[in-house]
Amino acid sequence: MFPQIDPTPAAWTADRLEADRRHWTFTLDDRARCDLVAALTRAIDRDKTLFDYRRDDFDLGSAQPVLQAAFAEMQRGRGVALVKGLPREGLDEKDFELLTWGIGLHFGVGRPQGMQSHYVSAVRDAGNTYRSGRGRGYNTNAELDFHTDSADIVALSCYNKAAAGGMSITTSSVAAFEAMRREHPALAELLLEPIHFSRQGEQADDEAASYPHPVFDSIDGKLFSKWNRNRVTSAQKIEGVPQLTAKQWEALETFDALVRRADLAHNMWLEPGDLQIINSHVTLHSRTDFTDYDDPAQKRLLFRLWLAPPDGDRLPQSWKVLYKAVAQGTVRGGIIGQNHDAARRDFEARQAAALGMKLSD
Secondary structure, X not given: OOOXXXXXXXXXXXXXXXXXXXXXXEEOOHHHHHHHHHHHHHHOOOOOOHHHOOHHHOOOOOHHHHHHHHHHHHHHOOOEEEEEOOOOOOOOHHHHHHHHHHHHOOOOEEOOEOOOOOOEEEEOOOOOOOOOOOOOHHHOOOOOOOEOOOOOEEEEEEEEOOOEEOOEEEEEXXXXXXXXXXXXXXXXXXXXXXXEEEOOOOXXXXXXXXXXXXXXXEEOOXXXXXXXXHHHHHHOOOOOOOOXXXXXXXXXXXXXXXXXXXXXXXXXXXXXXXXXEEEOOOEXXXXXXXXXXXXXXXXXXXXXXXXXXXXXOOOOHHHHHHHOOOOOOEOOOOEOOOOOOHXXXXXXXXXXXXXXXXXXX
């Protein structure tokens, strides 16, 4: 039986999102950029790690209301927002990474993103292979499957764009499910059943190599999505994982093709100084493959930050196997990895206290 879902602006089509750009695109003016540079200059301490910084170290000044409006649109509106005009000129990679981190400290608790329990990912081609049992798309130049990341919020700040390619693509998972329900109702029902996703070899000591999770679930009249074709395919090769039936494969293949359709998938180019913010629960994202510059200083580089926000929605119980907590205002999500040490736990506790959040349900 299909869930009863309340109307939401997150159920957009590609044409509608493009027509509504003024509602989800935000621009920082010269004063706001100057305020961010001043905040960064005051905060920089080369002896500190990211975990040593506090929210109060970064006074965002006149950039604060612009960024706050963008995060609100991502959280309660269309599920995606774009902030243009982050200061880029005169900042090296480490400065820009720290600026991204400083902004994140105002809007949530950073979440670890892999085996090394790192909290900021440098999204660049490191020569790795996406289509493998341990592949991660962010460190390749490959075209990516449409997917959701393992955190409530994904923030991507652009430092360099590629010589060619690397276009960002987003699809409303709410609109995609509505299309599945209209066009393939029997297959859509199968997306409500749990299937296994691989952890790509990055599981913590107390985690299994894969986990059961539905593609869609709902609570409080809201629809939530979880999708990553690469991880589903990888999970099928893990010993003991239940094998998908022919009908389940048909449902997944149909859905994966549907989210790529031109009427649903919206394209955007991220320019240096852009900050893309995505609500993972209602938005799928992807990117095209890309060709890099030869000059290392010009190669495509974005910084990815995962956040658990203080005002996130209550999650379906089925999300707990991945997010560890489902209550609103809890520190949840991420890939805990194998280096989640005392420094990281102390950071999370301090940042949660600063935002009035709990560490668990």
